[in-house]
Amino acid sequence: MEARRIANTCIKVMMPLLLGGAILYWMYRGFDFEGMKDVLLHGMDWTWMGLSFPFGILAQMLRGWRWRQTLEPVGERPRASVSVYSIFLSYAASLVVPRIGEFTRCGVLRRYDGVSFPKALGTVVAERAIDSLVVLVVTGVMLLCQMRVFTTFFSETGTSLDSLLARFSAAGYAVTAACAVAVLLLAHVLLKKLAIYNKVKATLGGIWQGVMSLRGVRNAPLFLLSTVGIWACYFMHYYLTFFCFGFTAGLGAACALVTFVVGSIAVVVPTPNGAGPWHFAVKTMLMLYGVAEEQALFFVLIVHSVQTLLVILLGVWAWGALAFTSRRAQAPAAVATAWAAAEARGEAVARHEGRPDPSTETD
Numbered sequence: 001m002e003a004r005r006i007a008n009t010c011i012k013v014m015m016p017l018l019l020g021g022a023i024l025y026w027m028y029r030g031f032d033f034e035g036m037k038d039v040l041l042h043g044m045d046w047t048w049m050g051l052s053f054p055f056g057i058l059a060q061m062l063r064g065w066r067w068r069q070t071l072e073p074v075g076e077r078p079r080a081s082v083s084v085y086s087i088f089l090s091y092a093a094s095l096v097v098p099r100i101g102e103f104t105r106c107g108v109l110r111r112y113d114g115v116s117f118p119k120a121l122g123t124v125v126a127e128r129a130i131d132s133l134v135v136l137v138v139t140g141v142m143l144l145c146q147m148r149v150f151t152t153f154f155s156e157t158g159t160s161l162d163s164l165l166a167r168f169s170a171a172g173y174a175v176t177a178a179c180a181v182a183v184l185l186l187a188h189v190l191l192k193k194l195a196i197y198n199k200v201k202a203t204l205g206g207i208w209q210g211v212m213s214l215r216g217v218r219n220a221p222l223f224l225l226s227t228v229g230i231w232a233c234y235f236m237h238y239y240l241t242f243f244c245f246g247f248t249a250g251l252g253a254a255c256a257l258v259t260f261v262v263g264s265i266a267v268v269v270p271t272p273n274g275a276g277p278w279h280f281a282v283k284t285m286l287m288l289y290g291v292a293e294e295q296a297l298f299f300v301l302i303v304h305s306v307q308t309l310l311v312i313l314l315g316v317w318a319w320g321a322l323a324f325t326s327r328r329a330q331a332p333a334a335v336a337t338a339w340a341a342a343e344a345r346g347e348a349v350a351r352h353e354g355r356p357d358p359s360t361e362t363d
Contacts, residue, residue: 023276027283031297039298044244049306052240056310059233060087063127066226067105070123071115073216078113082325085318092315095272095308102128112327134231135264142261145254235260241303247295248286259285273308 064084071078086108090101102124109115217223239256242248259282266281267274279300286296 021276023271023280027276027279028297028301032294035294036298036301039245040302043246044302046244048240048243052237053310055233055240056237056307057314059230059237060084060091060314062226062230062233063087066223066230067123067127069217069219069223069226070126071109071120072218074116074119074123076109076113076115076119078109078115082109082112082322085322085325088314088318089322091311092318095311095315098272108322112322112325114328130227131231134227135261138231138257139261139265142257234264237307238263238303241299241306244302245295245299247291248299251286251289251291255286255289258289273304273311275304275308278304 061084064087065080067087068078068080068083086105089108090105092101093104094101102121106115106117106120106124109120110117235257238260239253242251242256262285263274263278263282266277269277271277279297283293283296283300286299287293291299
């Protein structure tokens with residue numbers, strides 16, 4: 001049984017790495033890495049890359065603050081700093097094992113602030129549902145706004161959908177099929193996990209409370225503002241990198257939005273930080289906007305590598321900060337329950353002794 005568990009763990013770790021690695025190998029076989037070195041040293045403006053970093057950091061911080069807000073209705077009040085550290089650490093953990101970050105951040109709150117793991121996991125499910133809705137809305141708006149661009153592109157270049165598909169190589173179809181299979185396998189694993197949770201009533205109840213916590217969010221406008229802020233920061237973190245390169249600087253915000261949305265959808269494929277599927281999707285869309293294939297490869301490799309490095313640095317910093325963070329001896333919800341019980345005992349004693357109820361006394 002133990003050997004089977006170890007084998008399953010190895011498969012979960014190795015399969016995403018192999019899938020991402022295979023796609024990257026296919027994309028960058030025969031790639032001019034010496035040319036990329038020249039681009040890194042002389043062919044890009046690092047100032048814009050630096051300006052994009054605060055938006056990437058702020059997006060994760062906003063996610064931590066928003067998560068704290070969704071935990072309040074279920075009686076959990078983690079510290080803001082611990083919530084943010086947990087987000088930093090979760091993104092870094094997902095670089096090793098895709099999707100493990102959701103469990104990692106719940107574990108951090110459980111360890112340092114005594115937050116109920118099932119309730120925290122439930123709020124994560126609710127957050128993901130909200131984020132998926134945002135992506136769907138932005139995708140719809142993008143398709144409506146950019147339909148003219150695609151139509152113009154096809155008419156001016158004389159390219160039809162059939163000819164475009166004909167140019168799609170067999171390897172391209174293989175990559176697309178592999179990504180689709182990976183998504184289906186992920187869905188199967190999630191459904192299997194859900195079936196396990198259904199067998200544990202207490203856990204399922206905690207998750208349901210977390211999902212329903214959105215109904216009890218105190219400041220709904222602040223929650224919506226945080227959600228918009230998160231995705232606006234993600235977009236700016238990506239869009240500013242366009243100005244690092246001469247071949248993307250003039251493409252405009254609309255192109256950035258299209259490639260951003262397509263890349264956001266591509267990361268659903270379970271690979272570390274979307275490595276492979278994100279490169280493939282964004283490169284393909286940049287070529288649709290007229291960027292040469294080699295230049296598109298420069299862009300996706302450099303941008304993804306630098307942004308992944310930022311995620312690693314934030315994760316390391318959060319790990320170090322948590323090492324110096326004290327643990328709460330008692331969860332906030334438990335403290336509130338203890339106070340309520342003490343007040344109830346005081347009222348009972350007062351009634352027994354014939355004294356006035358302390359809760360009704362006035363100055």
